[in-house]
Amino acid sequence: MRSPSAVYITGIGAGTPLGWNFADVARNLLEGKSGVRKVDTFDVSHHPSQIAAMMDAVPCPATLDETQFRKFSRLEQLSLWCVEQALRDAGLWDKRSSPRIGLVLGTASEWGWHWEDEFWDKGRHPDAVADKPAIIETVQRELGMTGPRLTMSSACASGNFALAQARRWLQLGWVDVCLAGGCDASVTPLTLAGFGNLRALSRQNATPTTASRPFDKARDGFVLGEGGTVFVLEREESAAKRSAMLYGELAGCGLTSDAFHPVIPSPEPAQSIAAIRTALADARIDPADVDYVNAHGTSTPVGDVGEARALRAVFGGLANCIPVSSTKSMTGHLLTAAAAVEALACLASIRFGALPPTINLDEPDAECDLRHVAKQAIEQPVRIAISNSFGFGGSNSCAVFRAA
Amino acid sequence: MFDPATDAAESGSGSHFDCTLAAVQSLAVGPAELIGLRGRVSAQFAGQLSVGVIKQLEEQSVLALLTLKQAIEQSGLTVEELDRCGLIACARTPGRKRIGDSLVKFRDSGAWSMSPHVIPYLSLHSLPGLLSQGLRLHGPNIGVGGLPGSESEAVWAAMALLHGDQLPGVFVVLTGWNEDVCQCVTLCLQRVASADIPKMRFRPGHGGDARPLTLESLRAAIESDGSGNWELGGASLAMRLHEARLEAAA
Numbered sequence: 001m002r003s004p005s006a007v008y009i010t011g012i013g014a015g016t017p018l019g020w021n022f023a024d025v026a027r028n029l030l031e032g033k034s035g036v037r038k039v040d041t042f043d044v045s046h047h048p049s050q051i052a053a054m055m056d057a058v059p060c061p062a063t064l065d066e067t068q069f070r071k072f073s074r075l076e077q078l079s080l081w082c083v084e085q086a087l088r089d090a091g092l093w094d095k096r097s098s099p100r101i102g103l104v105l106g107t108a109s110e111w112g113w114h115w116e117d118e119f120w121d122k123g124r125h126p127d128a129v130a131d132k133p134a135i136i137e138t139v140q141r142e143l144g145m146t147g148p149r150l151t152m153s154s155a156c157a158s159g160n161f162a163l164a165q166a167r168r169w170l171q172l173g174w175v176d177v178c179l180a181g182g183c184d185a186s187v188t189p190l191t192l193a194g195f196g197n198l199r200a201l202s203r204q205n206a207t208p209t210t211a212s213r214p215f216d217k218a219r220d221g222f223v224l225g226e227g228g229t230v231f232v233l234e235r236e237e238s239a240a241k242r243s244a245m246l247y248g249e250l251a252g253c254g255l256t257s258d259a260f261h262p263v264i265p266s267p268e269p270a271q272s273i274a275a276i277r278t279a280l281a282d283a284r285i286d287p288a289d290v291d292y293v294n295a296h297g298t299s300t301p302v303g304d305v306g307e308a309r310a311l312r313a314v315f316g317g318l319a320n321c322i323p324v325s326s327t328k329s330m331t332g333h334l335l336t337a338a339a340a341v342e343a344l345a346c347l348a349s350i351r352f353g354a355l356p357p358t359i360n361l362d363e364p365d366a367e368c369d370l371r372h373v374a375k376q377a378i379e380q381p382v383r384i385a386i387s388n389s390f391g392f393g394g395s396n397s398c399a400v401f402r403a404a
Numbered sequence: 405m406f407d408p409a410t411d412a413a414e415s416g417s418g419s420h421f422d423c424t425l426a427a428v429q430s431l432a433v434g435p436a437e438l439i440g441l442r443g444r445v446s447a448q449f450a451g452q453l454s455v456g457v458i459k460q461l462e463e464q465s466v467l468a469l470l471t472l473k474q475a476i477e478q479s480g481l482t483v484e485e486l487d488r489c490g491l492i493a494c495a496r497t498p499g500r501k502r503i504g505d506s507l508v509k510f511r512d513s514g515a516w517s518m519s520p521h522v523i524p525y526l527s528l529h530s531l532p533g534l535l536s537q538g539l540r541l542h543g544p545n546i547g548v549g550g551l552p553g554s555e556s557e558a559v560w561a562a563m564a565l566l567h568g569d570q571l572p573g574v575f576v577v578l579t580g581w582n583e584d585v586c587q588c589v590t591l592c593l594q595r596v597a598s599a600d601i602p603k604m605r606f607r608p609g610h611g612g613d614a615r616p617l618t619l620e621s622l623r624a625a626i627e628s629d630g631s632g633n634w635e636l637g638g639a640s641l642a643m644r645l646h647e648a649r650l651e652a653a654a
Contacts, residue, residue: 044515046514046515046516047515048515048516099609099638100609107528108527108528108529109526109527109528109550110550110551111497111550111551112499112503112526112527115500115503115504115507116503116507119504119507119511125504125507125508126500126501126503126504126507127500127501127504131497131551131552132551133551134549134550134551134553134554146638147638148560148608148636148637148638148639149557149637150548150557150560150561151528151548151549151550151551151554151557152528152546152547152548152549152557152561153527153528153529153546153547153548153550154529154532154544154545154546154547155527155529155533158529161544161546164544165546165561165564167568168564168565168567168568168569169560169564169568171568172421172564172567172568172608173608174560174564174608174609174639175608189510189515190503190506190507190510190518190522191523192515193510193515193516193518194518194519194520194522194523195523196515196518197515197516197518197519197520198520198523198524199520255543255544255569256542256543256544257491257533257536257541257542257543257544257545258536258537258542259536259537259539259540259541259542260537261457261537262457262524262525262530262533262534262537263524271542274542391529392523392524392527392529392530392533393524393529393530393532393533393534393536393537393545394533394536394537394545395529395533395544395545
């Protein structure tokens with residue numbers, strides 16, 4: 001263990017189309033499995049994109065009544081599942097009511113999904129729909145948590161921003177334990193149509209499992225995904241005192257904004273470069289120390305090229321050596337939960353000494369010239385992994401994970 | 405980089421975190437006045453925001469842009485400092501009418517009729533992203549809450565950026581509708597340069613029995629004597645706009 005303010009990850013709760021816990025999601029990522037399929041929960045015949053990595057029914061957490069649980073929205077169910085599992089995984093379930101346990105949850109527009117649910121299920125216009133309690137409030141109430149909380153979004157970078165907030169809360173001594181991550185259940189008629197009409201989504205509807213192809217010459221947009229991951233973070237002394245199992249250290253974070261456009265990333269990736277450099281400096285490591293890069297890599301023509309340029313700028317010639325992959329090729333793009341699931345992928349690489357691949361990378365785009373982990377996992381010890389996540393509104397983020 | 409010992413010393417104690425309020429701006433208008441304000445945004449932000457972006461602005465964003473611009477001018481921050489400032493934006497259920505209209509249109513005309521602007525302009529991240537673009541702020545921006553009652557969460561997030569990430573300043577933008585009034589308060593927080601001038605004191609772990617922080621109560625305090633004490637869900641917040649010290653506060 002390193003500095004006095006080092007923060008470690010001591011528990012993980014996960015729910016994705018690739019599994020309902022860390023071990024299953026990690027195994028499926030390393031085996032290169034795709035979670036993408038045709039959307040079958042509503043009529044997509046008139047949607048430009050008809051595919052997504054969709055969750056099945058969320059398992060009911062052990063402490064909740066199944067009938068009551070099914071009355072919650074899918075996003076509420078997912079958040080409850082991930083938070084309870086993370087607390088149990090960390091061995092902190094019995095301490096959950098402590099006011100010194102914080103919760104930071106990345107999410108997007110929970111009110112909008114509530115309105116959409118009410119509209120499709122009951123025909124109610126949002127004007128006639130009362131606001132619901134915030135999901136984070138529901139999670140705390142149902143699980144008996146009492147500490148400080150924060151619902152936040154930096155679009156598709158939300159998971160990293162949530163981790164950065166939790167790390168600061170711990171370092172400033174505001175809490176003893178902080179849960180942080182992101183959950184998203186965006187595969188709804190309105191969201192699929194909205195992103196589809198933005199021309200952001202892949203239209204390779206006939207071949208769902210090969211549609212998400214980051215850095216590949218034939219990529220044509222991202223594939224929506226669903227799921228979430230929540231982590232338990234603790235300071236070194238707290239984790240050591242109770243001999244907690246360590247997944248890794250959250251060693252550094254870098255956060256910037258393009259200030260360029262609501263949707264389009266800046267053609268000049270100065271701010272994404274700054275985010276990566278800030279994260280490395282925060283972790284007090286050199287670029288040469290990085291063993292693996294989990295790329296944002298959404299599979300959009302513009303975004304992947306911009307990220308490759310940013311990585312080249314930060315790593316220079318080392319970019320020929322440092323392995324890079326995008327797990328969105330398997331999970332789809334989980335939007336506000338993407339960075340959280342990709343943090344899990346980094347911790348999996350550290351735990352299992354293997355790099356998850358970019359599946360479907362048949363012919364790398366010459367403008368995305370990096371050392372790709374293409375198609376299959378590579379066995380290789382990982383001491384330091386970094387995860388890039390960028391988002392609408394110009395949010396840029398990078399998180400550094402170090403082996404414990 | 406962050407050093408808890410130094411940071412605690414700067415605030416005078418490890419148990420509280422002080423900051424100066426370098427700018428305070430407040431605005432509240434009715435629906436009729438919003439039309440005129442949209443025109444002001446067009447005039448003042450023509451260089452930073454395209455006509456297409458301004459056309460899509462949600463009502464709360466209009467007030468947020470104008471008050472943030474005024475707060476920046478009031479803050480005295482240099483261009484270099486502003487470039488690194490953080491931004492926390494906390495809006496309430498943006499887009500009720502437009503999302504409702506989109507749902508009706510979708511039901512009646514199909515998926516193709518769904519506007520591609522709804523997600524970029526009406527999500528939780530939309531307001532901070534827009535404000536960063538409009539005011540050229542390259543520091544971290546975060547959307548907080550989204551539902552009424554999230555104002556205290558915005559303060560937690562802002563204080564973490566200010567004291568943890570050691571940014572030169574953090575702007576906090578709180579907006580929301582209350583009946584037929586659209587309101588906005590924008591603050592510029594800076595770390596305390598001198599122990600004699602704290603204007604806001606954040607004390608984690610000291611909830612107390614003060615009233616919860618809301619946009620309405622913050623506006624009322626600003627417009628009266630400039631002082632207030634609030635409970636923030638596991639912390640307390642004290643504000644004194646017109647006094648030098650906060651020794652007895654919260």
